[in-house]
Each structure stands twice: as structure tokens, then as C-alpha cells.
Amino acid sequence: MNNLKKRSFSLVFTILSIFLIVPACWAQNSTPEMATLFRSNGKIYVVVLVLATIFAGLFIFLIYLDKKIKNLENK
Amino acid sequence: MYATVLALLKKDLLIEWRKKHTFFGVMLYVAATVFVINLMNGQAESSMWNVLFWITQLFVAINSVAKSFLQESEERFRYYYTITSPQAFIIAKLIYSVALQCIMSLLTLLLFHLLLGSPLENNLLFTALAALGGTSLSIVFTFLSAIAAKAQQNASLMAILGFPIVAPILLILSRLALKTMNTVVVNGWWGLFMVLILLNILIIGLSLILFPFLWKE
Amino acid sequence: MRLRWWKLLSIVLVFYTLYFGLMGEVPSKDILNETIRNLYYHVPMWFCMILLFTYAFVYAIRYLSSNNIQYDLKSAAFNKVGIVFSVLGMITGMEWATYTWGEPWSNDPKQLGTALCMLIYFAYLVLRNGIKDDEKRAKISAVYTIFAFSLMIPLIFVLPRMVDSLHPGNGGNPGFNAYDLDNRMRMIFYPAVIGWFLLGKWISELKYRTDLIDYKKLYHE
Numbered sequence: 024m025n026n027l028k029k030r031s032f033s034l035v036f037t038i039l040s041i042f043l044i045v046p047a048c049w050a051q052n053s054t055p056e057m058a059t060l061f062r063s064n065g066k067i068y069v070v071v072l073v074l075a076t077i078f079a080g081l082f083i084f085l086i087y088l089d090k091k092i093k094n095l096e097n098k
Numbered sequence: 099m100y101a102t103v104l105a106l107l108k109k110d111l112l113i114e115w116r117k118k119h120t121f122f123g124v125m126l127y128v129a130a131t132v133f134v135i136n137l138m139n140g141q142a143e144s145s146m147w148n149v150l151f152w153i154t155q156l157f158v159a160i161n162s163v164a165k166s167f168l169q170e171s172e173e174r175f176r177y178y179y180t181i182t183s184p185q186a187f188i189i190a191k192l193i194y195s196v197a198l199q200c201i202m203s204l205l206t207l208l209l210f211h212l213l214l215g216s217p218l219e220n221n222l223l224f225t226a227l228a229a230l231g232g233t234s235l236s237i238v239f240t241f242l243s244a245i246a247a248k249a250q251q252n253a254s255l256m257a258i259l260g261f262p263i264v265a266p267i268l269l270i271l272s273r274l275a276l277k278t279m280n281t282v283v284v285n286g287w288w289g290l291f292m293v294l295i296l297l298n299i300l301i302i303g304l305s306l307i308l309f310p311f312l313w314k315e
Numbered sequence: 316m317r318l319r320w321w322k323l324l325s326i327v328l329v330f331y332t333l334y335f336g337l338m339g340e341v342p343s344k345d346i347l348n349e350t351i352r353n354l355y356y357h358v359p360m361w362f363c364m365i366l367l368f369t370y371a372f373v374y375a376i377r378y379l380s381s382n383n384i385q386y387d388l389k390s391a392a393f394n395k396v397g398i399v400f401s402v403l404g405m406i407t408g409m410e411w412a413t414y415t416w417g418e419p420w421s422n423d424p425k426q427l428g429t430a431l432c433m434l435i436y437f438a439y440l441v442l443r444n445g446i447k448d449d450e451k452r453a454k455i456s457a458v459y460t461i462f463a464f465s466l467m468i469p470l471i472f473v474l475p476r477m478v479d480s481l482h483p484g485n486g487g488n489p490g491f492n493a494y495d496l497d498n499r500m501r502m503i504f505y506p507a508v509i510g511w512f513l514l515g516k517w518i519s520e521l522k523y524r525t526d527l528i529d530y531k532k533l534y535h536e
Contacts, residue, residue: 061414065349069414070337073353073407077360080403084396084518091525098532241462249446249455258441262434263463266470293473297466304465308458311379 102182106190110166120169120198124162128154128206136213144217144279151210152231152268152275158202159235160260163195164253167243184313188305192240199236203228220278227278231271234298238264241305248312270294321513328510332356335503342500346415353411355503359511360404361429366512367397367519368432372464375457387453388530390460391443392523396515398436405429424475431470435463449530 061068114120131154135142142150178187207228210216218224239260246256270290277287336355344351371393378386408426409419420426442459446452 066347066414067349067352069350069411070352070356072410073356074333076407076410077356077403080399080406081518084399088522088525091529095525095528095532245442245455245459245462248451249442251442251445255442255445259438259459259463262431262438263466263470265431266474270473290473293469297469300469301466304462308462311454311458 099183099186102186103190103193106178106182106187107193110190110194114198120162120165124158124202125205127161128158128202129209131157132206132209132213139214141215145276147210147214147217148272148275148279150214151206151228152272154206154210155203155228155231155235156264156268158206159199159232159239160253160257162198162202163236163239164243164246164256166191166195166198166240167247168253168256170247179313184310185306187313188241188244188309191244192237192302192305195236195240196233199232200229203232218278224275224278227271227275230294230298231267234267234271234294234301235264237298237301237305238267241301241309244305244309244312267294267297322517325510325513325517328506329514332503332507332510336507339503340499350411350415351500353407354500355507357404357407357411358504359508360400360407361425362508363512363515364397364400364404364429364432367393367400367515368436368464368467370516370519371397371460375460375464378453378457379461384449384453384530385527387457388526389519389523390457392519392526394436394439394460396519396522398433398440399518400515401429401433401436405433428471428474431474432467435467439463 061072135150135154139146139150204225207225239256242256242260242263243253245259246253249255270293274287274290274294332355336352341349341351371390374386374390374393377383378390405426408429412421412423413419439456439459443452443456446455
């Protein structure tokens, strides 16, 4: 179970870091207006990022609770 | 009630006088801290002086007040339980740690003047603020040390519990103290001052209400 | 299984918020652009945190007046889920700030206030984990919850007077004043707060029920 928790943590972190790193890479060769992902289309992707974070957080908590209930069942 | 509080206070002072470990230990601690600051920084300019003073106050409070509950053993608590009421006990402890902390504040202030220069323009006001700040810090930490003692933990737990609560209080104090430094105009000084006084009353009230619950096993 | 009405309400409101929050019309502003929609997702986290901590506070009082261990477990569950929401509010706020204020951390009073809340309740976890005896743990954590919560609330309201704010509504920030700006947004914002809060309450209840089973099992063995 610990493994599952660790794996899910690393999965979420990977997703989040992709979100954070990709625009940073974009910025390297961008035009002066900084047309990076998060600043494009009226910055709508910031909202996407915020929603993704909220759901990631709730899922992490669900996984933790799941682990706890599993432990109880095995007792 | 008054007699019990007085008796308990006298007991604490007597223990203090016999052992002398808190008082001189903390005094040495203050002196060493101020001396180290002096060695590292020399004479500090006024805003830095202000920050250093309140940080020193924080650590002095943690070190001196921690002892007020944590030095008592479990058996002694049981003994007090049979002879006094919780309110009398916590009031005595509060008065004792406020007195101790005020003395420490004044000593710290003196040492700061000696070793770090004095950028103050209104000495009297700053001294009053130091005493007020010492009071706030010591009452918060007295109650938290009661919690830490009941949880059978050490002083570091008290610091962990207290830091987030004390941080805004320190912020208010350092803001208030700016008025005594130079020409800085502090907006809403009296408002902040009243907030601090009200916070103190709130903390004392909470301590009086909540301590009886910690007291009984 | 029949869901309680407020659980259904939570589902409905969160979906309402997701759909109309993303599809609805919002005022166009410089710098903020579409991120103004975060009002429906980031701000309710903060409200949720305060409301969950308030529930925990109430249950702590009820524990002290009744000595019923269930109230302690409830209080702890609400505090823990409150911490989850404070972390979410903090992270989403920093993400939003990066693309509008230009940096994730700018010593804004609301940020500082949330950071202090997080520290207070992390300390609560440390305190709670350090005590082995159930009854003692319940009593001490209830006392600390009451003490910390009643000091935290005034301090959160004092902080904005100390530090300049970038948030709308205080510190004379002209950027946007969403709270009294637009009726369309208000029609989504208030349901959003209620929906997210009910979701938080639901999660806390699941946590509480798990802990209660855990406690009963321990007690019987």
C-alpha cells in the first residue's frame, strides 16, 4: 500500500512539474511578448492549472483515506 | 482565592531564589546573545535594532517561561491538585512568568543600550512597550507550556505551538516600537495598541477558562 | 444507499460551479484576463478552510463539555481536512499569483494569514501525534484547538492593517473588486463557496467515520 501511495504521489508531482516546466521551456525561445502557454488565450490555462491542483489534492487525500480503510479491513 | 494565589506565588519565588537556575541561566543567555550580536554586527541601525530586540525577547520568553510548568514534576502537580483550585494556580503562574519576563525585558533593553547603541528617541515609551511585549509573550507561552507539560513533551513543542501565534504579536510590537525610533509616522498607532491590549485580555481569559480542563485527569 | 440532501447539493453545486464558472461570462480586465474565473475555485478553498476549522472548534468545545470521544474524533477530522484545504488554497493562490502579480510569494496579508493557519494546525498535528493516551490526547488537542482558533481569527483580521495587500478589497488595490463587482459572478461565487464547503464537510465526515471504526476496533481488542 505504501508503494501505491508513493507511486501516486510521484505521478501527481510529475504531472504538476510537467505543467510547470513546459511553459518554462517555451519561454527559452519565445517572442518578446512572452507568448507562453500560461499567458496565451487570456491565461485560461492558469484556471486549468488551479483546477488540476485542487483535484490532485483531493485525490491525494482520497488515496490516503483508501490506504487507511484497507489497513482497517486487513486488521 | 487571593491568599492561595499569594501563597503559590511566594512558593514559586522561593523555589526560584533557592535554585536560582532559571534567573541566572536566562540572564546569561541574554548577555551571551546580545554579545554575539555585537560581535557579528557591531552597532545596529535603528530598524535592525528593533528587529533584533524583539527576536531576542522571543527566545528569552521561550527559555524562561518554559520552566514555569515544565520544571514541575507530575507528583507535585498531583499535590497542588489536592490543595488549590486551577484558577488560583494558573493566575499565580501567569503573574510569576509576567514578572520574570518583565525583568528579563528590562535587562535585555539595558544590555542593548550598552552593547548595540541606542537609536531610541522616546526611551520611556519603548520601555513600556518592552514590558507590554514581555507580558504578551509570557502569558502565551505560560499557557502553552502548561499544554506541553500535560502532553509530557519538552520545551521545543512549546516553541512549535507558540511560534505561529506569537509571530503576529511580534509584528504588532515591532510596528508599535517604530514610533519611538525616529521620524517614522505609524498610521493607526492607538488602534494597534488597543488590539494588543485586547489580545492580552483574550489570552488571559482563555487561559483561565481552559486551564481547568487540562488540570483534571 | 440514499445520499443525504446536502451531499446531493454539494454535487450539484460543484458541477454548477465547474460548468458556469468556465462557460459563463466574466468581466474582462487587464492582467487578470480569464484568470478571474479562479475566484470560483481558489477563493472558496480559503472560505472552506475557515469554515472547517470553525466546525472543529465547535466540536472541540462540545468534547470538553461532554467528554464524548466521538466529538474529539470529529474535531480532529475537521482540522485535518481543513489543513488539506489550506494547502490547496495556498498552492492555487501561488499559481494564480505567479501569472498575475508576477511572483508566487509577495508577503500579502492573506498569504501570511493562511501560512500562519497552516503552521498552527501543523503544530496541532505534531501535538496530537505525540500523545499516546486517548483521553489525554482528546483533552489536550481540544484545549489547543480552542486556544489557537480563538487567537487566530482576530490575528487574521489584524494582519491586513500591518502589511499592504494585493488582494482586492483592501489596501486600495484598483485591479478588480470582485466581491461587489458583478451580479453574474456573485451568482456563481456564493454557490461555489457552499458547494466546495459541503464537499469538504463530506470528506471530513468520511475521515471521521474511518477514525471511529479504527478507534472502536482498538478498544475491543
